[in-house]
Amino acid sequence: MTNSEFKPLTISISENAAKHVKEFAIKDGKETANLRVGVKGGGCSGLTYILDIVDGPSENDKIIKDQGIELYIDKKSYVFLAGTILDYSGGLNGKGFVFDNPNAKTSCGCGTSFSV
Amino acid sequence: MNLDIKDQYNYIRNNIGTIHRDDVGCLQITGEDALDLLNRLSTNDLINFDYSNGSISTVLTTNKGRMIDLLTVVKNSKGYLIICSLRALGKVVEWINFYTIIEEICIEDISSKILYFTLVGPNSKNVLQNSGLSEFNSLNIIDSKFNYYDSVDILIDVENENTFTKYLKDLRVSYISNQIYQIIRIQEFIPVFGKEITDKFNPLEAKLEKYISFNKGCYIGQEVIARLNTYNKVKRVLVKIESEANLSINSAEKIIFKNQEIGIITSYIYNSSTRKYIGLAYIDKNFNLNTINANIGVENNIKLIFTRLESSHHLL
Numbered sequence: 001m002t003n004s005e006f007k008p009l010t011i012s013i014s015e016n017a018a019k020h021v022k023e024f025a026i027k028d029g030k031e032t033a034n035l036r037v038g039v040k041g042g043g044c045s046g047l048t049y050i051l052d053i054v055d056g057p058s059e060n061d062k063i064i065k066d067q068g069i070e071l072y073i074d075k076k077s078y079v080f081l082a083g084t085i086l087d088y089s090g091g092l093n094g095k096g097f098v099f100d101n102p103n104a105k106t107s108c109g110c111g112t113s114f115s116v
Numbered sequence: 117m118n119l120d121i122k123d124q125y126n127y128i129r130n131n132i133g134t135i136h137r138d139d140v141g142c143l144q145i146t147g148e149d150a151l152d153l154l155n156r157l158s159t160n161d162l163i164n165f166d167y168s169n170g171s172i173s174t175v176l177t178t179n180k181g182r183m184i185d186l187l188t189v190v191k192n193s194k195g196y197l198i199i200c201s202l203r204a205l206g207k208v209v210e211w212i213n214f215y216t217i218i219e220e221i222c223i224e225d226i227s228s229k230i231l232y233f234t235l236v237g238p239n240s241k242n243v244l245q246n247s248g249l250s251e252f253n254s255l256n257i258i259d260s261k262f263n264y265y266d267s268v269d270i271l272i273d274v275e276n277e278n279t280f281t282k283y284l285k286d287l288r289v290s291y292i293s294n295q296i297y298q299i300i301r302i303q304e305f306i307p308v309f310g311k312e313i314t315d316k317f318n319p320l321e322a323k324l325e326k327y328i329s330f331n332k333g334c335y336i337g338q339e340v341i342a343r344l345n346t347y348n349k350v351k352r353v354l355v356k357i358e359s360e361a362n363l364s365i366n367s368a369e370k371i372i373f374k375n376q377e378i379g380i381i382t383s384y385i386y387n388s389s390t391r392k393y394i395g396l397a398y399i400d401k402n403f404n405l406n407t408i409n410a411n412i413g414v415e416n417n418i419k420l421i422f423t424r425l426e427s428s429h430h431l432l
Contacts, residue, residue, distance in 0.1 A: 041215025042156025044339035046179045050218070076217045106179070108339050115179050 009082035011037060011064055011071055017088040017097060018067030025053050034070045037086065038077035043113025045106055047080060049099050080116055124292045125299065125389040128265075132237030133292035134284055139308075140232040141205035141225070142271065145212075146195035149219035154196070157215055157336050158187060159319060161329035167191035171199075171258045173327045175319040176211060181340030182315040183322065184211055186307070190256050190271075199258065199271065201309035202227060215336075231277055233270045234260065234297060235289060241268040243287060255280075262304050299387050302394050305354055305425050311382045312354060312396055316368075320350045321398060323425050352398040356423040357381065359393045363412055371397060371420070372411040378403045381412065397422075 013021070013035075025033035030053060038050040057063055057072040064071040073081060083102040104114035119127060127133055145154070155162040160174035167190070176184040185204035190197045200208050209223055235244065244257070255276070258269035272280050307313050307322045318341060319328055328341065344350050363369070365384040370377050379399030387394050399422065409417050 038218055040156070040217050040219065041153055042336060043334045044179065044336065046215070046336050047217075048156070048334070074218055080217075108334075113334065 011066075011073060011078070011081055011084050011086070013066050013069060013071065014085060014087040015067055016090075017086050018069050020088045020097070021053070021069055028053055030055070032070070033068070034072065036072045037081065037084075038074055039080045044108035045113040046115040048113045050077075051086075051097055120388070121293065121295055121299075122389040124296050125387070127290070128237045128292065128296070130238065132235055132240045132243060132287070132289045133296070134289050135234045135236070135292055135294055135297045137232040137234055137269075137294075137297070139202055139294075141200050141202035141208075141227045142230045142232070143198040143200070143205070143209065144192075144194055144196075144224045144226045145198055145221065146224075147219065147221040150195055150221050151189075153212070153216065153219050153221060154187075154189065154198070155332070155335065157212065159324075159328040159335060159337075159341065161332040162189055163332075171256075173259075173261065175324055175327055176208060177319065177335070177337035177341065178315060179336050179340075181318045181337040181344065183313045183317055183319055184208065184315065185309050186313055186324065186327065188258055190258060192254070192256060197226075197256065197271070199232070201313075204309040204313075229274050231272050231274050231280075233272075233280075234267060235270065236260075236262070236265050236267040236292075236297075236300065237289075238266055240266050244268060244270070261306050262300065264304060265300055295385070298383075298385050299394065302356065302383055302385060302396055305356060305396065307354065307396070308383070311368075312398075317352070317398060318344065318350075320344055321352045321354060323354045351401055352379065353401045353424070355379075355397055355399050355425075357384075357395045357397050358421040358423070359395075359419060360391075361393065361412075361415065361418045362386070363393070363415060363418065365395070365413075369413050371399065373403075373405075373408050378408075378410075 021035050022033045034054050036052040036054045039047045040050055042048050061072040061074055062078050080103055085100040087098045087100060089098045103116050105116060107114045151162055158174040158176045160172055162172060162174060165172045171188050171190040173186060173188045175186050185200045185208055188199040212223060254273045256271040258271055260267035260269050305323055312322055363384055365381050368380040368382050371379045379397050381395055381397045384393055384395035407421050409419050412418050
């Protein structure tokens, strides 16, 4: 593997998604756009994505800074999300926030849950 | 009770009998997210159920909509009790633990600390409720899964065993054998773990629709189960079988009719009161004959009579 092919297993957010997170944060009256990203059991496929605008990290959270936003991920969720890119799909067929998760073997029809 | 199976079977038509169910496992689940997680992992609406009215049953399903086990949930002073098959208990715990990610939950196997009884016979539920059950600490009344037999399940702390046994004796409730339970549960189309409930079958095939909420929202396997139900795509259906043949059915045995596999037998037991064998089988939903001569394992030309749940007006 060459250096140019190496992709660290982190979680990133696209510019478009970051823009929408900042807009939601302003609507929520938050001074900074901090986003909790995680998964929980349930949903059609087994694991459901969680997105929440929060004030700050919890203890033992992994903190990732990207596109001017702090992403907080608990360690167990990180196992299921490593390598994920959080994007935003707009327009008539848009789904809102979209997870491009390389760990997901299958996803449900609405895209909010996945299996590994 | 020193009665044979036939007499025990007749006994519960006029009297209350009890079966000690040592095949039942029990988990104590605590934590503020416990019910929410269980609701996300299983088929029934556990959130909007009024637990002061008793217990609720729900099916733990895989993301392919297949069954892990049929659970019964009841509220107690610490949180919730999950009643499942003792044989499935390890799998149930493993499944819940796998999906516990951010939730505040604690699960404890309390199977060795409880005793589980099924009481069956005329007016059994009312007799119990009207006769001083309140003297027992930590006693839970569980709704029976039987539809036609009058029945109720009781879960008590093992330390109350002697008091409870005396209480049953005072009520003239006699112990009956587990074989009677097996006969009744087959008559009532009740699937059990390891036979009808396996990860090869879904709850619609097992006729467990009453434990599925079709409007509660997402749970694991929901998309598949909703699609099977909406588009009528269920391929197999659980039926009762009756035969006079003494077949050795240790695991699922194929039913071959005219060189085609039309189903599999999952349970098979002798009912000495009718002198016939009864069992449960999954058969092709579109197979519409009620009496056939089939090949089963090494046995040829076995007469089987199928009864579908819908046409089973009187089961006793």
